[in-house]
Amino acid sequence: MIGWNALLLLAISAGAAAQPLSPPPADIPTPDQVMALPADARALLQEKVVHATNSPEQRLQRLVELVFRPESSGLGLEYDTEATLTVAETWRQRRANCLSFTLLFVALAREAGLDARMQEVGQVVTWYEDQGLIFNAGHVNVGMRLHGRQATLDLDSNVLYDRRGPQPISDARALAHFYNNRGAEQLAQHDTTAARAYLQAALQMDPRFAAAWSNLGVLESRNNDLDAAAKDLETALSINANHAPALHNATKLYQRMGDSARVAQLQQRLQRSQQRDPFYQFLQGTLAEKQGNYALATHYYQHAVRLYGRAHQFHFGLARVYFLSGNNRLAEREMARARDLGGTERWRTVYQSKLDGIRRLEARHAAR
Numbered sequence: 001m002i003g004w005n006a007l008l009l010l011a012i013s014a015g016a017a018a019q020p021l022s023p024p025p026a027d028i029p030t031p032d033q034v035m036a037l038p039a040d041a042r043a044l045l046q047e048k049v050v051h052a053t054n055s056p057e058q059r060l061q062r063l064v065e066l067v068f069r070p071e072s073s074g075l076g077l078e079y080d081t082e083a084t085l086t087v088a089e090t091w092r093q094r095r096a097n098c099l100s101f102t103l104l105f106v107a108l109a110r111e112a113g114l115d116a117r118m119q120e121v122g123q124v125v126t127w128y129e130d131q132g133l134i135f136n137a138g139h140v141n142v143g144m145r146l147h148g149r150q151a152t153l154d155l156d157s158n159v160l161y162d163r164r165g166p167q168p169i170s171d172a173r174a175l176a177h178f179y180n181n182r183g184a185e186q187l188a189q190h191d192t193t194a195a196r197a198y199l200q201a202a203l204q205m206d207p208r209f210a211a212a213w214s215n216l217g218v219l220e221s222r223n224n225d226l227d228a229a230a231k232d233l234e235t236a237l238s239i240n241a242n243h244a245p246a247l248h249n250a251t252k253l254y255q256r257m258g259d260s261a262r263v264a265q266l267q268q269r270l271q272r273s274q275q276r277d278p279f280y281q282f283l284q285g286t287l288a289e290k291q292g293n294y295a296l297a298t299h300y301y302q303h304a305v306r307l308y309g310r311a312h313q314f315h316f317g318l319a320r321v322y323f324l325s326g327n328n329r330l331a332e333r334e335m336a337r338a339r340d341l342g343g344t345e346r347w348r349t350v351y352q353s354k355l356d357g358i359r360r361l362e363a364r365h366a367a368r
Helices: 031-035 039-050 056-068 087-093 098-111 171-188 192-205 210-222 226-239 244-257 260-275 278-290 294-307 312-324 328-341 345-367
Strands: 115-121 124-128 132-136 139-146 149-153 159-161 167-169
Touching: 031 087, 031 098, 031 171, 039 056, 039 087, 039 098, 056 098, 056 139, 087 098, 098 115, 098 139, 098 171, 115 171, 124 278, 171 192, 171 210, 192 210, 210 226, 210 244, 226 244, 244 260, 260 278, 278 294, 278 312, 294 312, 312 328, 312 345, 328 345
Parallel strands: none
Antiparallel strands: 115 139, 115 167, 124 132, 124 159, 139 149
């Protein structure tokens, strides 16, 4: 999963090269090293997948089993949001975030003769039972082609994509994500030397990666080189004028520099972007709901639904606050919409159960 928040927003997505960048130091893994499969991974892949069948569909199924089955019969891969690892590290440590999973699975699939590619989603919202909701400015997953059909494999099953959904990207772009993630991690640990090396490596892979430019701006700001920070953040915004982390970081920077006119411009742009962003509206709704301000939560959820009406999670949020406000009729309507839009049988079953509960309450009230 891609996205970082700190005092300044660390993004895992940004940039456009204004000048040539120096090569990364020798201790930064090269692209080939990032993607390299260990010998034991190749051997197990040949045994369990390649030699087992010639059918692409069966190879894909066996590959999924190899990656996710328990260690006694497979890799037993576990989800770790902080595990930005090379393919070999993921294989050895048996943990991955969405990016590491994508790199590993694509490397294995290609070795097995399957047509696999990296995919990118501009924005996502993810649900974690122990952490609540997390809004991310970027996300990657695996795209597969089998006999003209396309499929998406995602390590995170609790994720809502933006309206465009997953889009194919080059391997260089995916590697830019890897180096940028590592750079953000080093920056969070206050190792600016390593962070700079990784961010420069990201921009070597994709000079128009706005997140890396934004993160580089954070680094320069922390080093008190405000002119360099401004240049990096303006580069990020020249690539993506609505890049939320860059807008946030640039606003903070120009406040520090005393440029009130530029601050006002950026704040207006950020507010306009947030007004058009269904995910931002949805997150604001969840915050208001947690605070017990159901009228405000209703306002935000309604706005999110107007912007992105096919997101069943948005209708579910609206149904909750209607129910908590005592408006069971509207809660029933929105829960039915959430059920009808639910992407999987599991979601539809959950919504139907809640809808049945609301209807039982309504029936009891009507009988009084």
